[in-house]
Amino acid sequence: MKVNVMNRSKFCAGLLCCLLASLFLQTVQAKEPADQSNRHVLIIGMDGTRPDALLKAKTPTFDRLIKEGAFTDDANILGTRYQKNDTISGPGWSSILTGVWADKHGVHDNSFKGKNYELFPHFFKRLKRQRPDAKTVSLVSWDPIHEHILSEADIAQVFPLPRSKQQIADLRVSGDKLNIDTRDGKWHHLLATRQKDTLKLYLDGKEIGSLSGVDLDYTLGGDFYFLGRDSRTGPTCFHGQLDDIRLWNRSLTDKQIAQAASGATPDRQGLVAEYRFEDAADSGSQVLDLPHNGGKNHGLQVPLTESLKQLPHADFTIEARFRTTDKGRNILFGNYNGKAGALNLELHEKNSVRIYVQPPDPRNTDALAREGERDKTIAETAVRILREEDPNAMFVYFHQTDATGHAIGFSPEVPEYITAIENIDSRVNSLLQAVQSRPNFKNEDWLTIVCTDHGGLKRSHSDGLNVPEIRRVFLIAHGPSVAPGKISQQAYLVDVTATALQHLLGEVDPKWQLDGKPVGLKATK
Ligand SMILES: [Zn+2]
Structure with missing residues (x-):
């Protein structure tokens, strides 16, 4: 066909045909997706971690992930459409793990009253509907994530705080x-x-x-x-x-x-x-x-x-x-x-x-050290699972940061808070080593996301609607599917699920009514 002899309407009709054809092809591709069994997601949640403290801490592992991956230190824990929930862990992790805001998942505080995970489930459930063979793992220390948010996981474990040696x-x-x-x-x-x-x-x-x-x-x-x-x-x-x-x-x-x-x-x-x-x-x-x-x-x-x-x-x-x-x-x-x-x-x-x-310390100030011990046990369990099992989606949660923030202060000026971040950095290092040591690692496509549910100010983070130190968080995405560099679009908590599902399933189905969008991935950046 010679374009120079076509009239305008014929050209438009031709273009329309091409568009329709390509749309049709896309639909066919979506219905018969390429093999995704080699797609894996590791989501690392570190509760209550401020981005300015993360950047101040000596964190060789996070530094490498940020350098090689996609990063923003200006993500937000509340969207623009809906902001009526409290700025605490219940709504925060609900938004992260379901990809929707609190009016949809229904969780406005840590009572979890009004939760609506039937309609807006943990992304593990969406994954399992499309890929029933996919293996999911959830390792957490904050029990409500396990009890309320998690609807199904093949391996799910809650880690209690180790007993105090300082008990009366x-x-x-x-x-x-x-x-x-x-x-x-x-x-x-x-x-x-x-x-x-x-x-x-x-x-x-x-x-x-x-x-x-x-x-x-x-x-x-x-x-x-x-x-x-x-x-x-x-x-x-x-x-x-x-x-x-x-x-x-x-x-x-x-x-x-x-x-x-x-x-x-x-x-x-x-x-x-x-x-x-x-x-x-x-x-x-x-x-x-x-x-x-x-x-x-x-x-x-x-x-x-x-x-x-x-x-x-x-x-x-x-x-x-x-x-x-x-x-x-x-x-x-x-x-x-x-x-x-x-x-x-x-x-x-x-x-x-x-x-x-x-005991010499009846007020129990060794609780923070025990938080660190617990995080270490969680990391060791994750490493063992990465070595022995074949997880496709894995959520690993660390809590020493939030506990330290509440006990001493959420601030880059608080040395104990910085140390808590550095401790988690070395835990994450062990996880990434375990991923890279997997026998089939060369043929696997791992996306690692590091995120948090809120920041904090002084020793609190509730009622943070107008508090930037509470609302502002970071997001790291790392892996072959990631477009390295600063995440240029405004990122939110709800983007974690959208990004994970985009990677795992190759699409985010509009029927899910997710509020989040994939961020940091090559196709979406
Ligand atoms: Zn907290």
């Missing part, structure tokens, strides 16, 4: 469970043991209560140990008479406990301290007599020796003989002061008895 162990047996009135003015014997992870209390040689699952790997604090009180004076002081106070670095046997209660001294092996008051000022009494109301010199103050300090690290036994008619709280001995490792043996209120063991 408090065993109290109430007076109405005792057949004995411990305040009847007669001599009684109270003894507590720790054997492995169990504390037990014995009254007059008989076991009266136990507490299992205790983990007391810590040291007593302060310079002194107190008999007849703890580090406090005042109303908690013991009033009456004390005798035979002993502390052992082993757990006495039942037979030895009965011996001790009856007034005999069991095998002295493991005896760390013993107070029998044989040379008390009133030598006739041979007991510690504490009649007066808890003044400054109440009781006895003894040096806290190294072997006493180490007592809570392993099995121990502590005991005292006492005689009182005081119905209130009476501390037999201890060193409690509110902010150091402590070990108290007490008569408590309402005729109860108690052993109280406190």
